[in-house]
Amino acid sequence: MWTINKMFSIIGSHNFVIFFTTSGPHVEACFFYLFTTVMLVAAIGAVALRSPIYSLLSLLVSMFAVAALFVLLHAFFVAALQVLLYAGAILVLFLFVIMLLNLNQQELSRTRQHTLLVLGVGAGLVLLSVLVPILRLTAAAPAPDTPGTITAIGRLLFTQYLLPFEVTSLLLLAAIVGAVVLAKRRIDT
Template sequence: MSEAVFFYLFTTVMVLAALSVVLNRQPIYSVLSLLLAMFCLAALFVMLGAYFVAALQILLYAGAVLVLFLFVIMLLNLEPEALSRMRLFTLRTAGTLSALVFFLALSKILRSAGQPSTFPNPSPSSGTVESVGRLLFSTYLVPFELTSFLILAAIIGAVTLAKQHPHE
């Protein structure tokens, strides 16, 4: 019973925050709304028994990614989007309609897909650092190592891109 209350509470806030991300004219408010959505999502993760992932969500997304976004937005001093009225209308109608059709199709597929009949309560040990870490360093060791290459490539790419070219 309490699970239903919290599920609907967090999902509603999350969806409202996500809508505010998309609809806000000011990018800075969008980023702050995304922060709220991330926190609600972390709460949903806790309800699903994924404690480690919930902590990662807050530390990495709220702590690192969104701060990066905030820095760049403050650095760039954005002006509001200037589009012609006709183009804005076409864009909004087409985008919203196609996303609506997509959502209806997706929820239809999800409802008809073969799924496990039971939805067991998470066992207390299923989402801890220990269990995820054990799996990460045994079954998923190769992808984990490849991740370090990806991050290295991203660091080198970002530094190369952002470097000033004095000869230009």
């Protein structure tokens, strides 16, 4: 009974995650490589799969892997936002639109062109070969752990970043109005 209580108290707090990610460099590395592999493979699937529904579901897996990497980085609030906002809102919006448009098979079959594919992948490889040597030079000094809990993020958001936070509401209002005005059916035409 005591162990069960203890277990629940560990799971209930974010100490659970910190316990896992600080219990040794090997454990952290294992989780990092696992989630990174899932993220990259699922992203490749999202880009390469032919059916939009399949790419969307593959992107969903990739988003969850990114959220797991956020947890690994002790950014708990951002991880929750990632799951709620991306997986819960944005991808469902995509799903609605894809099902609403109901594209036929002939439309889907001409989405890929051979020369474009070769050129695109070539440009991507060039970009990667430029980025990776530069990024490998970054060496950050180990910083003290500042977990991104809701308390910490909220305190920062409502003091130092209060004005940008309020301006965000204006942006969202403009987006709502724009989406409704664009997508509604004209009555008179």
